[in-house]
Amino acid sequence: xxxxxxxxxxxxxxxxxxxxxxxxxxxxxxxxxxxxxxxxxxxxxxxxxxxxxxxxxxxxxxxxxxxxxxxxxxxxxxxxxxxxxxxxxxxxxxxxxxxxxxxxxxxxxxxxxxxxxxxxxxxxxxxxxxxxxxxxxxxxxxxxxxxxxxxxxxxxxxxxxxxxxxxxxxxxxxxxxxxxxxxxxxxxxxxxxxxxxxxxxxxxxxxxxxxxxxxxxxxxxxxxxxxxxxxxxxx
Numbered sequence: 001x002x003x004x005x006x007x008x009x010x011x012x013x014x015x016x017x018x019x020x021x022x023x024x025x026x027x028x029x030x031x032x033x034x035x036x037x038x039x040x041x042x043x044x045x046x047x048x049x050x051x052x053x054x055x056x057x058x059x060x061x062x063x064x065x066x067x068x069x070x071x072x073x074x075x076x077x078x079x080x081x082x083x084x085x086x087x088x089x090x091x092x093x094x095x096x097x098x099x100x101x102x103x104x105x106x107x108x109x110x111x112x113x114x115x116x117x118x119x120x121x122x123x124x125x126x127x128x129x130x131x132x133x134x135x136x137x138x139x140x141x142x143x144x145x146x147x148x149x150x151x152x153x154x155x156x157x158x159x160x161x162x163x164x165x166x167x168x169x170x171x172x173x174x175x176x177x178x179x180x181x182x183x184x185x186x187x188x189x190x191x192x193x194x195x196x197x198x199x200x201x202x203x204x205x206x207x208x209x210x211x212x213x214x215x216x217x218x219x220x221x222x223x224x225x226x227x228x229x230x231x232x233x234x235x
């Protein structure tokens with residue numbers, strides 16, 4: 001995530017000089033001036049008045065250091081359940097994507113992937129997919145991103161919050177692992193199907209084309225979820 005710059009400001013110090021004949025003393029942020037006539041000299045050496053909240057020490061006006069603004073608090077991701085509506089699931093994807101500092105097109109790709117995998121149904125089963133083996137209960141794919149038992153228990157795979165977080169983790173890792181620079185659909189393809197790496201690095205495969213075809217709808221869903229809520233209507 002982008003790092004926040006830290007700024008430290010130091011207060012300026014101004015030496016105060018005594019002028020016997022004519023005194024012009026500027027104080028405060030408003031630039032107020034005090035003038036003493038030579039015909040009526042001051043009875044004591046003037047002392048600089050500090051700006052609001054400052055102090056005078058040894059004839060030197062000190063300015064309090066301004067408070068350093070606290071770092072902004074990251075947005076709290078939307079929490080959903082396996083019974084949440086598709087709209088709320090998309091909102092959760094958008095919020096988790098932003099919390100993970102994903103770019104807008106990356107978040108849309110996550111939405112497109114969830115759309116083609118489960119149609120935003122966290123508890124849906126895709127059946128047993130053994131990929132060449134006899135097939136067991138561990139080969140049943142479940143949840144938003146149709147994960148096998150190696151990704152967790154049934155409850156964990158049907159928890160949309162965990163499923164989104166796991167997919168975002170392997171999606172972002174795919175960029176680094178496979179040296180992908182800009183093709184978000186390729187990253188999603190290999191995050192879900194690493195075996196497709198040997199097939200043109202996933203590009204142009206059936207899965208790649210399916211995700212790519214869903215990007216238009218994903219963009220619309222992103223815009224709906226990211227739009228600020230409408231104010232309540234007062235009767």
